Amino acid sequence: MFTIVRPEQKSSSPFLPYDLFAAINDLKRSLNAVILAHYYQDPEIQDIADYIGDSLGLSQQAAGTKADVIVFAGVHFMAETAKILNPDKLVLLPDLEAGCSLADSCPPEEFAKFKAAHPDHLVVSYINCSAEIKAMSDIICTSSNAVKIVSQIPRDQPIIFAPDRNLGRYVMEQTGRELVLWQGSCIVHETFSEKKIAQLLIEHPEAEFIAHPECEPSVLRHANYIGSTTALLSYSQKSSSQAFIVATEPGIIHQMRKEAPSKHFIPAPGNNSCACNECPHMRLNTLEKLYLAMKNQTPSLTLPEDIRVAALRPISRMLEMSG
Ligand code: SF4
Numbered sequence: 001m002f003t004i005v006r007p008e009q010k011s012s013s014p015f016l017p018y019d020l021f022a023a024i025n026d027l028k029r030s031l032n033a034v035i036l037a038h039y040y041q042d043p044e045i046q047d048i049a050d051y052i053g054d055s056l057g058l059s060q061q062a063a064g065t066k067a068d069v070i071v072f073a074g075v076h077f078m079a080e081t082a083k084i085l086n087p088d089k090l091v092l093l094p095d096l097e098a099g100c101s102l103a104d105s106c107p108p109e110e111f112a113k114f115k116a117a118h119p120d121h122l123v124v125s126y127i128n129c130s131a132e133i134k135a136m137s138d139i140i141c142t143s144s145n146a147v148k149i150v151s152q153i154p155r156d157q158p159i160i161f162a163p164d165r166n167l168g169r170y171v172m173e174q175t176g177r178e179l180v181l182w183q184g185s186c187i188v189h190e191t192f193s194e195k196k197i198a199q200l201l202i203e204h205p206e207a208e209f210i211a212h213p214e215c216e217p218s219v220l221r222h223a224n225y226i227g228s229t230t231a232l233l234s235y236s237q238k239s240s241s242q243a244f245i246v247a248t249e250p251g252i253i254h255q256m257r258k259e260a261p262s263k264h265f266i267p268a269p270g271n272n273s274c275a276c277n278e279c280p281h282m283r284l285n286t287l288e289k290l291y292l293a294m295k296n297q298t299p300s301l302t303l304p305e306d307i308r309v310a311a312l313r314p315i316s317r318m319l320e321m322s323g
Contacts, residue, residue: 013288020287024048027294034067035290036082038074039229040251040282045073045290052255054229055081055127056142056322062086063319071294072301075100075281080131083301084311094289096299098281100128102214105184106163108132114160118180121160124150125314128186129163131303135310138317143167143213143228145322147174152321166190170213170220188279189214191270192247197222200245200266207266208241212248219247219268236260249279 017023025048028035036058037049046052051061055078062070062082069090072079077100079093106129115123115136125137126146134140141149150171153159159177161168163184172179192215201209201222210232211223220226225235229252236244236256246253247268256265270276293299303311 016288016291020291021048024287024291024294027291031069031294031297032067033069033071033294034061034065035071035073036061038078038251038282039233039255040249040279041073041285042251042283042287043254044287045285046251046254048287048290049073054142054144056144056228057230058082059085059127059142059315060319065089069294069297071290073285073290074098075103075279077103077128077130079301080303081127081134081315083303084131084134084308084315087303087305087308090297091301092293092297093299093301094286094293095284098284100186100281101188102126102128102164102184102186103130103133106130106133106182108136111136111162111182114162114182118158118160121158121180122153123160123162124153124179125162126164126167127315127318131307131311133162134314135307137162137314139321140314140318142318142322144230145318146171146213149318149321150175150177150179164214166216166220167213169217170226186214188249188277189247190216191276192216192219192268193271194218194222196269196271197245197247200269204243204245204266206241207243207245207264208239209245209268210235210247211268215247223247232256233259236263236265249282250277251279251282 035049037045037052063085070082071092075098083091123137124139127140127142159179161179162182165181165183168181208224210225237259243264245266250267253265
């Protein structure tokens with residue numbers, strides 16, 4: 001764990017400490033807490049975090065932490081995964097309402113029927129799902145390791161892939177395998193406009209177009225590079241290009257600019273002139289809520305033990321298979 005040294009994040013509220021960064025760092029020490037943040041969080045939350053990453057990296061950090069308290073700056077299914085891996089630790093989520101449209105697109109009762117209709121299929125589920133769906137799965141994957149995981153399953157084994165149909169289609173293309181897809185999707189990654197991206201590519205011929213595999217095929221077919229948020233970040237540093245049009249939640253651009261300040265990053269636009277490429281769930285977390293969650297040690301994640309144990313098995317399998 002480290003302590004951020006940077007100018008204070010000033011609070012204007014008389015009910016909050018003047019320097020929120022210092023107050024959070026104090027709480028981190030007194031609670032022996034670790035702050036894990038997703039790349040889609042607001043920049044100031046990323047700047048106070050001990051670790052910033054995508055779902056795979058965050059799960060690996062959660063599995064290995066020696067901290068007593070995990071403060072998860074992300075959405076509900078991510079904090080839930082940390083709790084599944086750490087039943088004896090206090091796992092705090094700054095806003096318990098921070099859900100996920102993709103996880104919500106796969107209700108457990110309907111998925112149980114879908115699974116029962118394919119009794120000989122192995123279930124590979126993307127980590128963006130509820131603990132109940134994880135408990136019905138054989139292996140969990142993330143966008144970083146989905147291709148690698150499916151490639152390790154014998155070719156004659158039929159597979160259900162849930163809940164994201166776009167990532168599922170991408171895995172089918174990459175592995176040359178047929179998968180039975182649950183028809184779920186993410187509202188953020190389905191908002192990108194192919195027409196506006198094509199216009200941007202004409203306006204910025206020097207730019208590479210990089211995209212997350214949760215985007216629709218009509219968007220992905222224009223991409224110079226497709227990868228998880230971590231892979232997109234790494235690609236934008238290594239590529240000799242000086243400009244990138246980025247089709248994923250624009251929170252990642254904060255890290256891209258920090259790692260390569262001389263490069264130009266353009267968020268891919270949505271269909272409307274709104275900020276709908278920003279995840280409304282991720283953005284429910286704020287630095288103030290993060291401070292209050294640590295100070296009050298609530299809201300925290302709880303899970304029925306039978307669901308937790310059943311959900312742990314496919315997550316552990318993923319961690320073994322992804323090395
Ligand atoms: S960006 Fe999409 S998949 Fe990610 S948390 Fe938000 S709604 Fe869920």
